[in-house]
Amino acid sequence: GIERFLTLMEAKPSVVGGKRRVGEDFFDGCIEFKDVRFAYPSRPGEEVLKGLNLKIAPHKVTAIVGDSGAGKSTLTKLITRLYDPAQGQVLINGVDIKELELPSLHKGIAIVDQAPTLFNSSLGDNIGYGSVSGQFSDEQVKEAAELANCNFVGKFRAGFDTFAGSGGKGLSGGQKQRLAIARAAIRNPSVLILDEATSNVDQQSESKIEHALDNLLEGRTAIIIAHRLATAMRADIIAVVKDQGIIELGTHAELIEKNGYYAGMYETWISQNEGTVLV
Numbered sequence: 001g002i003e004r005f006l007t008l009m010e011a012k013p014s015v016v017g018g019k020r021r022v023g024e025d026f027f028d029g030c031i032e033f034k035d036v037r038f039a040y041p042s043r044p045g046e047e048v049l050k051g052l053n054l055k056i057a058p059h060k061v062t063a064i065v066g067d068s069g070a071g072k073s074t075l076t077k078l079i080t081r082l083y084d085p086a087q088g089q090v091l092i093n094g095v096d097i098k099e100l101e102l103p104s105l106h107k108g109i110a111i112v113d114q115a116p117t118l119f120n121s122s123l124g125d126n127i128g129y130g131s132v133s134g135q136f137s138d139e140q141v142k143e144a145a146e147l148a149n150c151n152f153v154g155k156f157r158a159g160f161d162t163f164a165g166s167g168g169k170g171l172s173g174g175q176k177q178r179l180a181i182a183r184a185a186i187r188n189p190s191v192l193i194l195d196e197a198t199s200n201v202d203q204q205s206e207s208k209i210e211h212a213l214d215n216l217l218e219g220r221t222a223i224i225i226a227h228r229l230a231t232a233m234r235a236d237i238i239a240v241v242k243d244q245g246i247i248e249l250g251t252h253a254e255l256i257e258k259n260g261y262y263a264g265m266y267e268t269w270i271s272q273n274e275g276t277v278l279v
């Protein structure tokens with residue numbers, strides 16, 4: 001154990017933060033990918049992004065769609081600086097995010113991903129861990145849980161003191177997802193990144209999750225990796241990732257009108273879901 005601990009403590013991070021400290025209103029600006037080229041360090045020969053350009057407007061919902069493996073999640077990893085582009089820049093408000101202090105950058109962003117990590121602690125703590133200061137009151141936890149539609153917590157005898165169990169073993173996929181949304185809500189982030197839940201939640205949970213997300217999205221800059229076209233259709237702007245770049249950008253109506261790649265995806269989706277989709 002000590003050996004592993006020392007290795008971790010001695011590891012030199014490849015991503016180093018800058019010096020610039022910024023406040024909340026900094027994130028009111030646009031997020032821009034400028035000629036970004038990127039390959040994962042473990043596969044240096046395989047470029048995932050080849051000169052990608054994209055502007056994400058503030059206070060709007062941008063859906064990113066594309067085939068599996070196209071590079072959608074990679075974009076979110078670059079915004080949070082889990083990785084840096086090999087070439088090009090990621091800018092917020094016109095500033096290269098490499099100039100920002102990492103805590104400053106991370107304070108403005110919350111991520112809800114497909115497989116939320118729950119810690120072996122109470123449900124309340126699991127929500128509270130999202131708070132920027134690391135401090136939270138019972139009242140804040142309750143408010144965030146309400147916004148995220150976590151009414152299932154009230155059905156447990158111990159309420160928010162209920163133990164989540166290792167990795168949230170005692171909870172369903174939909175419940176874990178809503179806890180993750182509450183964790184993002186308590187952070188009150190300027191920028192919200194959602195890697196949309198896939199079909200591993202039942203339909204009833206799905207509508208509860210959608211409702212929770214609508215509450216959280218209001219007024220924020222949101223980037224949704226949309227696995228379902230129903231979500232993309234509701235976004236303000238849709239960006240289609242293909243061939244290591246953005247091939248189409250526009251509203252649902254504009255992209256249908258354009259009759260390109262997105263329109264093709266949409267047609268396939270409609271024919272596969274005939275009778276079940278309300279358009």
Ligand code: ADP
Nearest residue numbers: 040042043048067068069070071072073074075
């Ligand atoms: P999407 O979100 O569109 O499904 P990703 O951004 O997850 O696609 O992945 C884009 C490409 O990068 C895929 O070919 C995937 O296999 C590869 N990839 C993703 N994560 C890693 C990683 N950590 N190391 C190496 N390759 C990766």
